[in-house]
Amino acid sequence: MLNLGLLCTQIKLEEKLLMEEASRRVHNVIKADMRDLVFDLENYFPFDVVLARDFMHPRDLSALFLFERAGIRTVNSYDVARRCSDKVAVSKLLRQHEVPTPDVLIAFTQESALQAMDKLGYPVILKPAVGTWGQLLAKVNDRESAEALLEHKDHLGSYYHSIFYMQKYITKPGRDIQALVVGDEVICAIYRVGKHWITHPDRGATIKNCPVTKELETLCLRAANVVGGGVLSIDLMETKDGLTVHEVNSVGEFRHMLEPTGVNIPEKILSYVEKVTVHV
Numbered sequence: 001m002l003n004l005g006l007l008c009t010q011i012k013l014e015e016k017l018l019m020e021e022a023s024r025r026v027h028n029v030i031k032a033d034m035r036d037l038v039f040d041l042e043n044y045f046p047f048d049v050v051l052a053r054d055f056m057h058p059r060d061l062s063a064l065f066l067f068e069r070a071g072i073r074t075v076n077s078y079d080v081a082r083r084c085s086d087k088v089a090v091s092k093l094l095r096q097h098e099v100p101t102p103d104v105l106i107a108f109t110q111e112s113a114l115q116a117m118d119k120l121g122y123p124v125i126l127k128p129a130v131g132t133w134g135q136l137l138a139k140v141n142d143r144e145s146a147e148a149l150l151e152h153k154d155h156l157g158s159y160y161h162s163i164f165y166m167q168k169y170i171t172k173p174g175r176d177i178q179a180l181v182v183g184d185e186v187i188c189a190i191y192r193v194g195k196h197w198i199t200h201p202d203r204g205a206t207i208k209n210c211p212v213t214k215e216l217e218t219l220c221l222r223a224a225n226v227v228g229g230g231v232l233s234i235d236l237m238e239t240k241d242g243l244t245v246h247e248v249n250s251v252g253e254f255r256h257m258l259e260p261t262g263v264n265i266p267e268k269i270l271s272y273v274e275k276v277t278v279h280v
Contacts, residue, residue: 005032005047008054013255021266039066049073049277073277076230076250083227084250087129093226100244103168110150113164117146120168129163170237177210177236181224183272186217188261201256209260219243
């Protein structure tokens with residue numbers, strides 16, 4: 001039996017299913033709610049392992065760091081979560097390890113960002129350096145739109161909006177791919193099909209099973225290894241030259257993957273958690 005800490009704020013369907021699977025395995029599940037946690041520098045927590053299910057804001061990263069320094073195994077690890085929370089770091093690591101990924105430019109002022117967009121060529125995808133679920137993405141079609149968007153971001157005042165992450169627009173066949181990696185296995189993948197350029201369930205995309213081909217498996221495992229491995233959601237696009245990875249996420253939602261793939265995802269995740277905890 002494991003004392004499993006579930007690091008989350010909201011209990012969504014994914015967390016409910018994980019808790020049910022953990023209970024079925026006779027593990028003791030303790031919700032570690034970020035709103036209630038208080039750390040000092042010598043904390044003791046009754047966890048054998050912590051499963052991180054919150055989106056990795058700096059507060060969540062700090063909690064993972066402190067859990068690990070208290071000798072508690074975390075899934076994913078602090079280092080993996082930190083890398084995946086930063087699109088700049090992920091893009092650099094993918095390119096550095098020759099994993100196919102779209103061209104990206106990063107700038108820190110309106111003026112340099114505008115020059116970068118001109119260099120990439122329109123349309124350009126402007127993303128927050130930290131973010132998920134397809135939020136705050138913009139497809140910038142021309143220089144006039146670029147000037148307006150950059151001015152708006154600059155006036156938002158947030159630190160995260162002062163990092164301009166610009167990705168080359170990739171023409172895709174009305175769909176993209178989300179794959180789920182657990183340890184050394186690509187357990188399932190789906191097509192997200194939609195008319196909007198953001199093919200995401202929250203934007204009305206429909207979901208279909210995607211066969212895990214050898215090409216998809218190899219590329220996903222390479223991308224997962226680049227960031228340090230664990231339980232990871234990989235976003236990919238199909239191009240005329242093959243698949244390309246455009247995001248690696250440390251905390252992936254999987255409710256929309258369950259029915260089309262038929263894979264018991266909570267069972268796979270809990271089996272991995274048990275495996276890595278036993279081998280600490």
